[in-house]
Structures are given as C-alpha cells and as structure tokens.
Amino acid sequence: LHTPALSAQDQLKLDTVRKKLLAIAVERCAMCHEEWFDLNVNIHGVCARCRKSSKYKPANAMFPGVYPNHLPELTQMEEMLIAPVHALVQVWQVRGGQYKYTGHICNFPRETAVFHAKVPLLPEQ
Structure with a gap:
C-alpha cells in the first residue's frame, strides 16, 4: 500500500x-x-x-464574420426553428454506426418572421 x-x-x-x-x-x-x-x-x-x-x-x-458575443447560444432545435432554409436530406445509418447521405439534397426557403404557435408546421405553412 x-x-x-x-x-x-x-x-x-x-x-x-x-x-x-x-x-x-x-x-x-x-x-x-x-x-x-x-x-x-x-x-x-x-x-x-x-x-x-x-x-x-x-x-x-x-x-461571414465574427460570431456576435451578445447572441445567446442556441440549441439545435432552436436553430432549426429560426433557420431561413429547411434542408431535406436522406441519411442512412450503415454498419459500424457510420452515416451516409443518398439522393438529392433539397433546400426550401421559409418565412421565419411569422410566429407559429404550433409545431410541426403543416406543408402549406
């Protein structure tokens, strides 16, 4: 000891x-x-x-410039809610825990200035 x-x-x-x-x-x-x-x-x-x-x-x-210090750190969900573009990607998990992307990646512009009381949004919104 x-x-x-x-x-x-x-x-x-x-x-x-x-x-x-x-x-x-x-x-x-x-x-x-x-x-x-x-x-x-x-x-x-x-x-x-x-x-x-x-x-x-x-x-x-x-x-794009320096990240402003006065902005709060956002969670991933908060970033997705205020993002001006919604990305649609097919992600597959393969053996060994790795990920791969297949097909096309589509970016859809969104109007983020409108306040939504209900999430998820319907496609027409």
Missing part, C-alpha cells in the same frame, strides 16, 4: 506524454479564419491549405 502505483520508468513516460499534450496549441489562420490543431500556419498567419489555394482569400468574401 505504501509503494507507488507507477514505476519510475512509467512515471517518466507519463510525464513525457503530458508535456507533449500541453505543447499542442490551437492555431488560427488569418485568411480562412479556421482554428484547429496542426494547421502549419506560417509567419504571416496563413495556413497550408490557404497557401495552396486562393479559394479563401479576402477578395472572395468567404468569411
């Missing part, structure tokens, strides 16, 4: 893993504004993907 649970060698390995985990940092690309690990951001703040392709350059207006 008085002996340590880990040997000195195991403790050294555990400390090495901890140091490596603490050294991992989230990087942020100044061009596409993606935040993730191991983006290979250079000294100009541009990630490897943006250096290869000009798709996310500021001239293409691909960045």
Whole structure:
C-alpha cells in the first residue's frame, strides 16, 4: 500500500506524454479564419491549405464574420426553428454506426418572421 502505483520508468513516460499534450496549441489562420490543431500556419498567419489555394482569400468574401458575443447560444432545435432554409436530406445509418447521405439534397426557403404557435408546421405553412 505504501509503494507507488507507477514505476519510475512509467512515471517518466507519463510525464513525457503530458508535456507533449500541453505543447499542442490551437492555431488560427488569418485568411480562412479556421482554428484547429496542426494547421502549419506560417509567419504571416496563413495556413497550408490557404497557401495552396486562393479559394479563401479576402477578395472572395468567404468569411461571414465574427460570431456576435451578445447572441445567446442556441440549441439545435432552436436553430432549426429560426433557420431561413429547411434542408431535406436522406441519411442512412450503415454498419459500424457510420452515416451516409443518398439522393438529392433539397433546400426550401421559409418565412421565419411569422410566429407559429404550433409545431410541426403543416406543408402549406
């Protein structure tokens, strides 16, 4: 009961893993504004993907802007209720718990300014 649970060698390995985990940092690309690990951001703040392709350059207006801090965090259901577009997608669960999409994806515009007292909405609404 008085002996340590880990040997000195195991403790050294555990400390090495901890140091490596603490050294991992989230990087942020100044061009596409993606935040993730191991983006290979250079000294100009541009990630490897943006250096290869000009798709996310500021001239293409691909960045919708910073998320406003004053807005509350919404649940997935609340987001779906106020969404201006309703997406219809066929999703199948395959062996192993994975999902796949089949067929077409249809997007239906909705009028979200109208207050509805009853959910779900009928198709004519």
